[in-house]
Amino acid sequence: MNNEMTNIFGIRAIIEAIESGSTINKIYLQKGLRGNLFYELDKLIKEKKLTTSMVPVEKLNRLSKNNNHQGAVAQISPIEFHDLETLIEKTLESDKKPLFLLLDQLSDVRNFGAIIRTAECTGVNGIIVQKNGSAPVNAETIKTSAGAAFKIPICKVDHIKDALFILQSAEIKTVAATEKTDDSLYQVDLNQPIAIVMGSEHRGVNPSILKMVDYKAKLPLLGEIASLNVSVACGAFLYETVRQRMA
Structure with missing residues (x-):
């Protein structure tokens, strides 16, 4: 597996990654984020007990290389964790x-x-x-x-x-x-x-x-x-x- 961290961005993409069982290290969320799609993501984060960090938009711009991140970027782990x-x-x-x-x-x-x-x-x-x-x-x-x-x-x-x-x-x-x-x-x-x-x-x-x-x-x-x-x-x-x- 590639040893570089994979970042995915966009609320819908992150929701799909979580639902598909991808191993997520951390999710960065824009401070003050609101909306129905965000609440759907937030519910999943709490259900799966995922690690999150509230950050300014500048941080998300760097992580997504200024792509349309919609206020959310997730880091996918390069390894699979064991039970x-x-x-x-x-x-x-x-x-x-x-x-x-x-x-x-x-x-x-x-x-x-x-x-x-x-x-x-x-x-x-x-x-x-x-x-x-x-x-x-x-x-x-x-x-x-x-x-x-x-x-x-x-x-x-x-x-x-x-x-x-x-x-x-x-x-x-x-x-x-x-x-x-x-x-x-x-x-x-x-x-x-x-x-x-x-x-x-x-x-x-x-x-x-x-x-x-x-x-x-x-x-x-x-x-x-x-x-x-x-x-x-x-x-x-x-x-x-x-x-x-x-x-």
């Missing part, structure tokens, strides 16, 4: 110690792409993201991932909590990367079915998620800077998992 429960079932059939990665509202596409690349290199069975508030899989994500986004399954869920429930019901232990713990990553047993949770760049892992996970772990920070870039921290977590499993 989480089906992926877990298939993974458990073929891998006794699966490794999943959950990204709790990571927002930077370059961090996302770097994480996808590292995940593919470390044998991650699947990446799980939330539908709303997460970085999209777009052309920059694909480029930063060095094409790994086409090689590793990515799932979208309504909420990361949903994924945690499903993973834990499949007897997959969950570990969150957080500084809000006394436990070091190197104290956690990663040589078992594991799902690692990484938080957003600014907030980290949501407190409500921290209450649900089986383990919380942090990396030692020996300098004066209080935190690592999330993609670097994720790499450390994934390679410690590899190290334990190869020992």
Whole structure:
């Protein structure tokens, strides 16, 4: 599949794309948009829980290259997303110690792409993201991932909590990367079915998620800077998992 993001514009075209089952990353809508056709689109957006952003007309003009966008532009994802429960079932059939990665509202596409690349290199069975508030899989994500986004399954869920429930019901232990713990990553047993949770760049892992996970772990920070870039921290977590499993 072409790794460039496809933009479609025009309210009717976007409605048809949604109804046909196209994987839509995000819909940009002109501020103050009104009319019957818009309300039909808005109803579909709410039903499908699609991510939207209200923007000035200048933004839409750039996205559509000044074509007749009618106040709406949608970005179609260059990849197909996987169903989480089906992926877990298939993974458990073929891998006794699966490794999943959950990204709790990571927002930077370059961090996302770097994480996808590292995940593919470390044998991650699947990446799980939330539908709303997460970085999209777009052309920059694909480029930063060095094409790994086409090689590793990515799932979208309504909420990361949903994924945690499903993973834990499949007897997959969950570990969150957080500084809000006394436990070091190197104290956690990663040589078992594991799902690692990484938080957003600014907030980290949501407190409500921290209450649900089986383990919380942090990396030692020996300098004066209080935190690592999330993609670097994720790499450390994934390679410690590899190290334990190869020992």
